[in-house]
Amino acid sequence: MAGKFKHMGSLQIDEAYLAGLGDADFAPANQEEKANFIADRKSISYWADAWRRLRKNVVAMVALVVLIFIGLFAFVGPAIVPYGYDEFNAGAENLHPWHYTLEDQARLAEATQSVSPEEAVAKAQEEAAAQGKTLTSIEIAKIRAQANVSNQVTDEDGNVLSGDELNAYMRAQLGIKARPGGYSVGELERMANGEKVFPHLFGTDRNGRDYMARVMMGTRISMIVGVAAALLVLIIGAVYGSISGYCGGKVDVVMQRIVEIIYSIPEVLVILLISMVMNDTLKEYVNLNRGNPIAQLINLLGSNLIGMFIAFGMLYWVTMSRIIRGQIIQLKEQEYVTAARALGASGGRIIRRHLLPNCMGQIVVTTCLQIPSAIFLESFLSFLGVGVSAPLPSLGSMASDALNGLNTYPYRLFFPAIILSVMILSFNLFGDGLRDALDPRLKK
C-alpha cells in the first residue's frame, strides 16, 4: 500500500502509481490469489483461546484430573465392586479395611485364650481323679476364676492388658502383620477353598455393608447434587437476571427489591425448613399416588434430593441473577443490540441470541463455582440428618454416622471426609482456573 498514495496520511492517489498500473492489475483474482487473501494465521475463537490459557494452568489441570478420577470412582467404581451400597453381607459386620490370615488368627487365639474356664476345671478334675480325690465346689469356683484371670497378660511396663489391647500386644509379640483389604472369616475360608472374593477395601459398616460401595454411591450423589443444583441456579438466575437487566426501569426496580429481600433471608434456616417440608410432603404425595409416573420418578430420585433441589433453586439463584444482570446492563448499550433491534428482533431473541452468549464466560465461571457450594450444602444437610435419606448413602450422613465409634473406626470418618474435601477443593481450584482463563481481567 505504501506507494499508492502521494505521501503518508494523504488520501490522494499518487499519479506515478496510477501510471504504472497495467491490464494485469485489473484481471480477476485466480483461486491461488484468493486463498492468499485469507489471513495466514488461523483465527482463534474465544473458547479455544480460553482452553489454551487453561491448559497452561498447572493447578487447574491437576484439579481437573483429580475430578475425573473422582468421577470414575463414583460412576464406574460401583460396576467394578461386586457389593451393592445397600447390600447386607452377613457375617461381615464391622470389618476393618485390613485382615489377618486364618493361620495368624488361629495362632493369636491360641496365644491369648490360654485355657477356657471349663477346660481348666475338667483338667483339674482329671488330675484330682488320678490322685484319687474329688474337688469341692469351692475349689472348682477358684479354678474358674483363675482361668478367667489368665486371659489377661501383664506387659513389660506392668500394664495389665485385656481385650483389644491384649490382642494388639500379642500380635506384636507373635509378629503377626495385618494385610490390606477386609475379609470376614467366612470369606477367608471361601478363599482357602479356591474361590475368588473381592476384598472390602474400606472395610464394612455395622450392618455388613461394603464401605467402599457406599462411599462411591455417596460421592456419586454429591456430584449429581452439585451439578444439578448449579444448573438449576444457572437457569433461574439467567432468566431472572437477564429479564431484570434488559427491561430496566420499573421492572428492574421491583425485581431487584425482591432479590434484596431474598438476599438477606438467612438461607440456612430456610433451607433446613424447606428441605424438611419438601421431603415429607413429597413422601406423602408418593404414598397417595402410587403408580403415577411423576410419583415414581420422585420415588426413584428420593424425595429428600428433590426437596434439596427445590430449596436450592428457591434461594441460591440470587447471586447468579445479580451477576448476569450486571453483564446485561453493560452489554445492552452495544451497537449490535441496537442493530438487532432495528432489524425488528424481539426482546427475547436479543437476550437469547445476542446478550447471553456474550456473557457466557461469566456464566460458566459462576456455575462452576456454584458446584462446590452445592456439595458443601448437601453434605451439611445430610450431616444434620435432613439431607439424603437412608438407604441412599451420602458423604455427609456417613461422616455423621461415623461419629459413633469414632475412636474404634476412625477411617469411617476419614474416607468420606477426604473424598468430600478433595472434591470440593478440586472444584474450587478448577473454577478459579476457569475464571482466570475465561476472563483474564479478573485475575488477581
Added chain:
Amino acid sequence: MAKYVVKRVLMALLTVLVVACITFFLMNAIPGNPWLSDKTPSPQVLENLNRKYGLDQPVHIQLVKYLGNLSRLDLGVSIKMQKNYPVINIIKEMFPVSAKIGGFALLWAILVGVPLGCVAAYNRGNAVDSVLRVICTVGISLPSFVVAALLSFLFCGGLPNMKIFPTMFDGTWQSYILPCFALGFYPMCYISRQSRAAMLDAINQEYIKTARAKGLRTGKVIFKHALRNALIPVITYLGPQVAFTLSGGFVVEKVFNIPGLGRYFVQSIQNRDYPVIMGTTIFLATFIVMMNLVVDLLYKVVDPRINLTKGGK
C-alpha cells in the same frame, strides 16, 4: 444518612416479617403434627390439645394471632420439647452458649486471619505466601463438620496419649477450645484470603508511595496506612459471616454435644414443636439481619469515601 438508616431498618423489618411468614406456612405444610410420637392419643384428646394451643384455627388466623403476640415480644410456649415452657426462656438459656462459641470463633478468625493475610501479601510470591495460600485454599474446602470431627478424633482420645480435651461439652474453658477452633477455621482462611487481596491492592496505591517517600518505617506504612484500607473488604464480609458461623454452629454443636440454640433449632424441626421453630427462626433471622445492618453502617464509619445513599457499594 438518616434517610438511609431508616430505609435499611424498614427493609430489615420487612425481611424478618417475610421470614416469619415463610416459616409459618412451611411449618404448617409439614405433614404430621407435634403429637405424632406420643402414644397415639384418642381423637378427643387430640382435639383438646389442638384447641389448647390454637392449632384448630385456619392457618392465616393463626399467623395473624402469632404476629400480634410477636409484636409484644411474646413467642408462646413450647408444646413438645419442654412442655409449656416459654420459648423466650429457652432462647435466653441456649443462645448465650452458641453466641459465646460463635463470638470466640469469629474473634480468633479475625485476629489470626487478618495478620496472616498481611504477612502473605508482604511476602508476595515467595515460599511463605505459597504455604499460606495452600493452607487457606484447603481451609475453605473443608466442611466445618469434617474439621470438628477430625479435631475431636485427634484430641479427644482417638490417638493414644492425646486425650487433651474433654469429649463432652461441660462448660469449662477446655471444652470451648475445640469447638471454637473448628468453627473459626473456615472464616479464618476466608478472611486471610480476603485481606491478602485487599492488602495487595492497598500496597500498590499512590498514598503508600507518598508515605514511603516521607520516610516512614515499613511497620507504620503497613499498619497505619495500608491495613486500614485493606480492612474494608474484610468488614463487608463479616456481616454474612455471622450467619455462616451460626449455621456452622449447627454441626459443631452436634459434634461436640453442645447444648446451644443451633442444635435445639434442628431438633425442634424434627419434633414439629411449632412455637419453638417459629421462635428460634425469628430470633436467629433478626440477629443475622441486624448484624448485616450494623456492618453496613460500620462500613460507612471506616471508609468515609463511601456514599451509601447514591447506589454506592
